[in-house]
Amino acid sequence: MKLDGKTALITGGGSGIGAATARYMAAQGTAVALAGIPAAGIEEAANDIIAKGGRALAVTTDVTRESDVQAAVARTVEAFGALDVVVANAGVQRHKTDRNLFEMDEAEWEKTQDVNLRGVFRTCKHGLAQMIEQGGGGSVIIVSSITALNGRTPNVSYMTAKSGLLGMSRHIAVHYAQHGIRCNAVCPGALEQTPDWGDHPDPGGRESAMVEATPLGRLGTPEDIAPWIAFLASDEASFATGGTFVVDGGITIS
Numbered sequence: 060m061k062l063d064g065k066t067a068l069i070t071g072g073g074s075g076i077g078a079a080t081a082r083y084m085a086a087q088g089t090a091v092a093l094a095g096i097p098a099a100g101i102e103e104a105a106n107d108i109i110a111k112g113g114r115a116l117a118v119t120t121d122v123t124r125e126s127d128v129q130a131a132v133a134r135t136v137e138a139f140g141a142l143d144v145v146v147a148n149a150g151v152q153r154h155k156t157d158r159n160l161f162e163m164d165e166a167e168w169e170k171t172q173d174v175n176l177r178g179v180f181r182t183c184k185h186g187l188a189q190m191i192e193q194g195g196g197g198s199v200i201i202v203s204s205i206t207a208l209n210g211r212t213p214n215v216s217y218m219t220a221k222s223g224l225l226g227m228s229r230h231i232a233v234h235y236a237q238h239g240i241r242c243n244a245v246c247p248g249a250l251e252q253t254p255d256w257g258d259h260p261d262p263g264g265r266e267s268a269m270v271e272a273t274p275l276g277r278l279g280t281p282e283d284i285a286p287w288i289a290f291l292a293s294d295e296a297s298f299a300t301g302g303t304f305v306v307d308g309g310i311t312i313s
């Protein structure tokens with residue numbers, strides 16, 4: 060993949076899919092800015108890449124704060140000279156409380172929306188502004204979920220946000236193509252761990268149910284998803300925009 064010489068900002072880069080994507084892209088020559096919380100997590104992930112000879116930067120960033128996101132874009136450009144790729148990946152999954160719509164209060168609903176939908180809005184807003192200013196195009200990859208494509212999960216604010224991200228990705232694809240900017244959404248299936256995995260009320264039950272429902276017969280890993288994100292960032296994907304790329308072991312169509 061043609062990824063060397065690029066610069067990528069990856070939110071939620073301290074763990075899971077974000078960290079795996081950063082490792083994968085850095086190994087192919089992309090300079091990666093890992094933006095996220097907690098600070099210790101992103102610093103460890105960035106140091107790991109640097110120790111292996113890659114170029115990485117840790118930028119403590121809470122995507123619920125617009126000033127943090129704006130500063131993360133500025134720090135990335137300051138460190139690496141440009142911004143070519145944005146991976147809007149940070150997300151929460153409030154397993155215990157994001158359920159039972161009929162009795163949910165708005166504050167609970169908003170906690171997920173603020174990260175998973177508005178956090179991506181803030182990330183895309185400042186990433187796009189930088190790309191437009193540079194004038195050399197770019198690639199935005201939004202990490203949605205197969206929960207945007209079916210009604211299976213009990214986490215209603217989560218799946219609503221993930222569905223909204225498909226709309227946002229299509230909007231960006233259509234309206235920013237004139238700037239040479241592509242945008243695609245990736246929908247991972249059930250991985251071995253979800254965001255906020257420690258809060259899952261029934262990890263064993265979830266594992267057996269998801270393995271049984273997945274035709275390939277296993278849960279996914281962050282390393283299963285990272286190459287798809289990297290491909291969409293690469294020059295080989297130059298005709299791909301507005302797409303929804305499902306990487307799920309077949310669960311969505313079964």
Ligand SMILES: NC(=O)c1ccc[n+]([C@@H]2O[C@H](COP(=O)([O-])OP(=O)(O)OC[C@H]3O[C@@H](n4cnc5c(N)ncnc54)[C@H](O)[C@@H]3O)[C@@H](O)[C@H]2O)c1
Pocket residue numbers: 070071072073074075076077094095096097100120121122123148149150151152174178202203204205246247248249250251252253254255281
């Ligand atoms: N794991 C799965 O089964 C699965 C399936 C479909 C989609 N996804 C999506 O993939 C993305 C990555 O999830 P993951 O599985 O790697 O889990 P993860 O918990 O390892 O990654 C999420 C990251 O986002 C960070 N984050 C949370 N709130 C933040 C905030 N306010 N500001 C900045 N960073 C914040 C977390 O600290 C974490 O590093 C998420 O958007 C998730 O919804 C995951």
